[in-house]
Amino acid sequence: MESYLQSSRFIWSMGALGDPYALLLRGQANPYPLYEEVRKRGPLHLSRVDTWVTADHALGNRILRDGRFGTRTVAGERVAPQFSSLDDSFLKLDPPDHTRMRRLAIPLFSPRHMGTYRPHVEEVCAELLDRLDPVSGFDLVKDFSKHLPIALIRGLLGIPDEYREKFDHCCHGAAQVLEGFVSPEHLGELQLTVDGLYEVFADLMELRAKEPGDDVISRLVAAEREGVLTTSEAIGICGILAVAGTETTTNLVANGTMALLNHPEQWDMLRADPELASGVVEETLRWDSPAQLATRVAHEDVELAGHTLPAGSLVAVLLGAANRDPEVFPDPDRFDITRNTKTEHLSFSGGPHYCLGAPLARMEAAAAFRALAARLPDLRQTGPEERWMSASARGLRQFPVAAG
Numbered sequence: 001m002e003s004y005l006q007s008s009r010f011i012w013s014m015g016a017l018g019d020p021y022a023l024l025l026r027g028q029a030n031p032y033p034l035y036e037e038v039r040k041r042g043p044l045h046l047s048r049v050d051t052w053v054t055a056d057h058a059l060g061n062r063i064l065r066d067g068r069f070g071t072r073t074v075a076g077e078r079v080a081p082q083f084s085s086l087d088d089s090f091l092k093l094d095p096p097d098h099t100r101m102r103r104l105a106i107p108l109f110s111p112r113h114m115g116t117y118r119p120h121v122e123e124v125c126a127e128l129l130d131r132l133d134p135v136s137g138f139d140l141v142k143d144f145s146k147h148l149p150i151a152l153i154r155g156l157l158g159i160p161d162e163y164r165e166k167f168d169h170c171c172h173g174a175a176q177v178l179e180g181f182v183s184p185e186h187l188g189e190l191q192l193t194v195d196g197l198y199e200v201f202a203d204l205m206e207l208r209a210k211e212p213g214d215d216v217i218s219r220l221v222a223a224e225r226e227g228v229l230t231t232s233e234a235i236g237i238c239g240i241l242a243v244a245g246t247e248t249t250t251n252l253v254a255n256g257t258m259a260l261l262n263h264p265e266q267w268d269m270l271r272a273d274p275e276l277a278s279g280v281v282e283e284t285l286r287w288d289s290p291a292q293l294a295t296r297v298a299h300e301d302v303e304l305a306g307h308t309l310p311a312g313s314l315v316a317v318l319l320g321a322a323n324r325d326p327e328v329f330p331d332p333d334r335f336d337i338t339r340n341t342k343t344e345h346l347s348f349s350g351g352p353h354y355c356l357g358a359p360l361a362r363m364e365a366a367a368a369f370r371a372l373a374a375r376l377p378d379l380r381q382t383g384p385e386e387r388w389m390s391a392s393a394r395g396l397r398q399f400p401v402a403a404g
């Protein structure tokens, strides 16, 4: 904890000296002007907080795919604070453990499974909108976007009704792990919710060992019995699905809706042609991504963009900045749901850690945008929004709207 306090004081003071990456780490309502400051310093530079930083799409993409970089140090140590029960999740593992555990989760996101999830997603969207009173107004995040991904994850993991309240509470809390923490007290609170999730999964693993179902936890129990993975690794997989799949998708729906309402001509286009919903998803991911940052550690000395990065160097790929790289996306600050770019944005990262849930997130968000445009065509913002302040996650805590 002492080292955390020292490092946040250091970040604060380097920000005061104008270092753009240190300022980004402090959390910004609008990071985009700072991304341009980073871009002006060249494709790769060493920030005052001793991290190499890139806003360049081609270079960022290359780093994410380069086997000389990992998510942990070469000795297997974590570079961020630990959350006991999520330690074994594969998001922060390197090969060969990463490869073994990712392989177990891949079949969940196959096209066959996507087909079965889609009617459920549409049903959940419709039910959530049925419950609202749009004329009196509602909060797009608290009353809509936050409930959609969690309903999906509950189904995927097979969470029984009696665990629903605890699961939802802990899942929303634990998802903030990805956004970072602001104080030692906040870190303590996050750990409690992560522990709560751990308890739910541990209980359900016992239950599914006795009463297997057609759900992810039952499949992980079977794999554990075959000796493919340990209990804590199985819990880590459940944890990363719950944590990585909820807040990010919630933020995608909120960021996209806000972008549409701030660009009425784009909203009108979607209302006229609901098939443009997948264009809204891609453009929101590019223009205002829920995931803004991916960090890596050099496992050996690396020559990159004219610099020598010694083994152990930290590298930050600014995903949200790479997505506005003018070399790849012409007129990058323009929000355009009909944009047709050959190169994919980096919002789902790249290489071995490419987001496993990308097809699910795309499908959920497209269903949400279609449903909003069809059911609430005159949706409007009615009060100030409130943002999460994080360098890695971008989204809204609160977004008051009304329709009709």
Ligand code: HEM
Pocket (backbone or CB within 6 Å): 090, 091, 092, 102, 105, 240, 241, 244, 245, 246, 248, 249, 252, 289, 290, 291, 294, 295, 347, 348, 349, 350, 352, 353, 354, 355, 356, 357, 358, 360, 361
């Ligand atoms: C808009 C929604 C989402 C965004 C923007 C997003 C973004 C990301 C990013 C950037 C990474 C890689 C981080 C890195 O390279 O360090 C990642 C990994 C991951 N995501 Fe997502 N994600 C989203 C939704 C989901 C959903 C719905 C699920 C599952 C239900 C999911 C599951 C995962 C998993 C399991 C990983 C770890 C992959 C690995 O390490 O091999 N994500 N996601």
